[in-house]
Amino acid sequence: MNKNTLSSFVKSRRKILGLTQVDLALKSGVGLRFVRDMEQGKNSLRVDKINQVLYLFGHVMSPVNIGGSDNVEES
């Protein structure tokens, strides 16, 4: 389990919206277990499921340059 950017991104975004993991699972349509796996940095997740969650944050998974600034490209 990594110090993953996706992990921290989801966790922080979720809290900004004032959602619990349960809320996020319901709104995105993925299982609660999946949300938890994401936030704990599991890296063998399916990208379509990840996107299902990221859509709520107006984001999608996409190829970016390695070392492309530490933050997740602007807001």
Place this chain on the structure above:
Amino acid sequence: MNKNTLSSFVKSRRKILGLTQVDLALKSGVGLRFVRDMEQGKNSLRVDKINQVLYLFGHVMSPVNIGGSDNVEES
């Protein structure tokens, strides 16, 4: 099967390096079938496997804003 950016990204990058699908599979350590699924826009792929391939291109999957310019953020 989508008009996926990942699909076209991998395909074009691979050709730039003059690799066949077999070459890419061998160099990245994923199966040939996986490379083909990627290039055909299958969207239920595991993100760690995708990254295994993208590393060869100096890229990783990361959350980006939806509509964050159509191209894949510079070269």
Place this chain on the structure above:
DNA sequence: TTGTTTTATACCCTTTAAGGTATACTAATG
């Protein structure tokens, strides 16, 4: 055309992600 290389499709098998449920562990509150 034929031959060769690359890519696409199809089948089967093994592994495992995803989800559900239940249980524990933490914060937090009162």
Place this chain on the structure above:
DNA sequence: CATTAGTATACCTTAAAGGGTATAAAACAA
């Protein structure tokens, strides 16, 4: 302290991803 809300961990089942192989279809060269 106890009670609750939120999060983490564990077990089980099902569906499907990933990989291998084989075949077919393109793509390109001779």
